[in-house]
Amino acid sequence: MIKITEKAIDVQKVIETASSLSAGAVNVFVGTVRNKSHDKNVVWLEYEAYEAMAVAEIRKIIDEAAHKWDLLGWAVSHRIGTLKPGEVAVVVAVSSPHRKASFEACQFIIDNVKAKAPIWKKEVFEDGGEWVDARPISASMNN
């Protein structure tokens, strides 16, 4: 299951989707909104995705992971829209017969989703907002 959604993510459901009766291990990464960034208070985050392409890119990443590790189940859910600190932005869950593979595959997937999936976030502080990583830090800090 690959899902880009405006609704709150049900972590338990994502885990169940990735689970398998023949898997002993499920590894889950939950990315949440932090209340601080660059020592400033985060009021909220805006996420947007190029949806069709994001799903296609995540599918490629999953295929690559399934080629490297013995995966029995997997699920990726990414939220878009307005998120408050503490809310869940992304969940990746994978199951495999043994735990080492579940850790490695889950980390591979989230690392690549963050690096390649066309999804963007804007951090909104008390004094304005900023697209994360869009510009060099020195430039963006002067905004």
Place this chain on the structure above:
Amino acid sequence: MIKITEKAIDVQKVIETASSLSAGAVNVFVGTVRNKSHDKNVVWLEYEAYEAMAVAEIRKIIDEAAHKWDLLGWAVSHRIGTLKPGEVAVVVAVSSPHRKASFEACQFIIDNVKAKAPIWKKEVFEDGGEWVDARPISASMNN
């Protein structure tokens, strides 16, 4: 939170216990009962723990992890009693500011819990039961 319990583990609750508003990353390991072991059907598993000591050993493991990585929250819950295939036997959740630390700390904790905590499981097959890892494989296979 360290918990040894006869009741079904609420994974979502364990994750929430480990989460923190200042953490962007939560890694979670869920160990489930497999329906096969050594190519035989598992009918159920019996888990038992030396509870007071198990809690003390897990606490030592957590302390060691908190010393090595920047942990903002953590929770370990281990089930005991009779478990059917698919049921959750153990959940480890840790949160940290960055995801790499959350993966490494979670793996360290589950690896050590499995190696050191005084908890035992007996696999019950259609033709009898066996304490896992108690004897060399050749001996136990002849049982």
Place this chain on the structure above:
Amino acid sequence: MKYTLKTFGITRDILGGREVDFEMDGMKVSELKSELAARFPEMKSLNSLLIAVNNQYAADDLILAETDEIALIPPVSGG
């Protein structure tokens, strides 16, 4: 040639629209990038800019068609 550009993240703020018509003589992805930089100097301040064509990241020498779905991909920051 007249292309339609989908914009995301900071490129939407710079170009000022979700879908922007863009006329230029060139037909290559590399030419689109230089034209964007020429007409919107702020584009040069981005850490990176990729172009996606029909939901795939495109190489610089890819030839664009007016019917392609063309998207501007500034540095991603999901997760």
Place this chain on the structure above:
Amino acid sequence: MKYTLKTFGITRDILGGREVDFEMDGMKVSELKSELAARFPEMKSLNSLLIAVNNQYAADDLILAETDEIALIPPVSGG
């Protein structure tokens, strides 16, 4: 000396009880281990046997007291 042994996992099957009284002359953990192997030969088939005293894994030369909480720890298999 008379000790009380808590048993777990396969050691409970071998000794036949959750808490077992155990009399012997020795007072060291190492002596308890050899006595167990002598009286319950099946103990020798285990992959390992640790002794916990008062909720801590004990070294072989630790001296046991009759009031200690002594537990037999066969190979663990949690998770």
